[in-house]
Amino acid sequence: MRKIRMGMVGGGQGAFIGAVHRMAALLDGHIELVCGAFSSNPEKSKASGKAWYLPDNRVYDSYEEMITQEKQLPEGERMDFVAIVTPNHLHFPPAKLALENGFHVVCDKPLAFTVAEARELVALVKKTELIFALTHNYTGYPLVKQAREMVKTGKIGKIRKVVVEYPQGWLATNLEASGQKQAGWRTDPSRSGASGCMGDIGTHAENLAEYITGLKIKELCADLSTLVEGRKLDDDGNVLLRFDNGARGVLYASQISVGDENNLRIRVYGETGGLEWFQAEPNTLLVKHLDKPIELYRTGQGHLSAQAAAHTRIPSGHPEGYLEAFANIYRNFAKCVQARLAGEEPEEIYQDFPTVEDGLRGMLFIETLIKSTNSSEKWVKMEE
Numbered sequence: 001m002r003k004i005r006m007g008m009v010g011g012g013q014g015a016f017i018g019a020v021h022r023m024a025a026l027l028d029g030h031i032e033l034v035c036g037a038f039s040s041n042p043e044k045s046k047a048s049g050k051a052w053y054l055p056d057n058r059v060y061d062s063y064e065e066m067i068t069q070e071k072q073l074p075e076g077e078r079m080d081f082v083a084i085v086t087p088n089h090l091h092f093p094p095a096k097l098a099l100e101n102g103f104h105v106v107c108d109k110p111l112a113f114t115v116a117e118a119r120e121l122v123a124l125v126k127k128t129e130l131i132f133a134l135t136h137n138y139t140g141y142p143l144v145k146q147a148r149e150m151v152k153t154g155k156i157g158k159i160r161k162v163v164v165e166y167p168q169g170w171l172a173t174n175l176e177a178s179g180q181k182q183a184g185w186r187t188d189p190s191r192s193g194a195s196g197c198m199g200d201i202g203t204h205a206e207n208l209a210e211y212i213t214g215l216k217i218k219e220l221c222a223d224l225s226t227l228v229e230g231r232k233l234d235d236d237g238n239v240l241l242r243f244d245n246g247a248r249g250v251l252y253a254s255q256i257s258v259g260d261e262n263n264l265r266i267r268v269y270g271e272t273g274g275l276e277w278f279q280a281e282p283n284t285l286l287v288k289h290l291d292k293p294i295e296l297y298r299t300g301q302g303h304l305s306a307q308a309a310a311h312t313r314i315p316s317g318h319p320e321g322y323l324e325a326f327a328n329i330y331r332n333f334a335k336c337v338q339a340r341l342a343g344e345e346p347e348e349i350y351q352d353f354p355t356v357e358d359g360l361r362g363m364l365f366i367e368t369l370i371k372s373t374n375s376s377e378k379w380v381k382m383e384e
Contacts, residue, residue, distance in 0.1 A: 111359025157271030196233025
């Protein structure tokens with residue numbers, strides 16, 4: 001057994017999500033960063049590699065060069081997987097090339113730029129049998145896993161209704177006109193894709209709803225809006241959902257909700273109980289009942305499920321948050337790669353992370369939202 005070797009595409013100095021991925025990957029000591037193509041600007045890539053103490057010959061000018069050169073190194077020296085932390089339009093090319101050359105992949109969401117690209121990646125993963133993780137990081141929280149387990153074991157009965165919301169306020173003004181980097185690419189159709197707000201955070205809400213409930217969205221009725229004058233992509237959206245078991249749902253995502261930060265919240269209602277989780281208070285899960293008072297579950301308590309316990313690092317009362325949840329995806333991914341290298345089957349508890357199929361679901365969700373918004377039909381079915 002050894003550390004799993006990571007190569008990174010994107011995420012150079014000053015990149016928000018690149019730093020998050022590095023911290024999350026390294027948190028549990030199973031992964032080490034050994035190489036990277038950190039920027040489309042070779043000088044910036046080299047400067048970033050130097051800042052992270054990488055040897056010059058393992059810092060590359062492009063992801064093509066990195067994948068080609070790393071493949072020629074002996075196993076145990078070359079990278080084992082590629083972490084892709086670029087803007088949306090640059091997810092598919094390095095992911096495809098990495099899979100074609102035998103490297104496992106961790107990719108930031110959304111999976112790709114189009115549904116066609118997403119389908120191609122799904123087919124490649126099936127063909128190569130390589131491990132692919134998508135960083136829908138909110139699934140990594142211990143109490144999100146507790147909620148999923150309670151639904152799975154019937155603690156709140158058959159699911160009837162799901163309400164999930166993700167409001168932010170950071171794009172309430174025309175911030176992209178100021179040259180702000182994050183606002184610039186996230187509101188640019190050529191880099192972000194067909195959707196802005198819904199592609200960025202609405203897919204997190206969709207993924208969380210399907211992850212906790214174990215249900216699939218069957219059809220939806222969407223109203224996407226662009227409320228800041230001059231903006232090219234949606235910055236607000238309201239969606240009615242129908243799930244494959246007959247449950248109904250409401251999904252709301254917004255980046256013009258002034259004063260809100262990352263206020264992801266989900267409420268799930270079954271025949272005999274309900275669950276509520278709020279990302280701003282991630283160490284608390286509310287459990288509601290027909291015939292007794294609300295229960296408050298807290299991270300680190302002994303009565304939680306094995307899944308919640310396995311993804312908790314510190315004793316109760318010490319807050320765990322965003323980075324730890326993100327790290328749970330990397331930890332589980334690394335455990336699966338280690339098992340693969342040892343010729344073993346990974347433990348089931350470590351196989352719990354979003355996959356390439358979840359990424360395709362997200363891309364189909366975006367496509368269906370846009371179809372629904374532009375259609376006179378009330379309901380539009382999501383493809384399988």
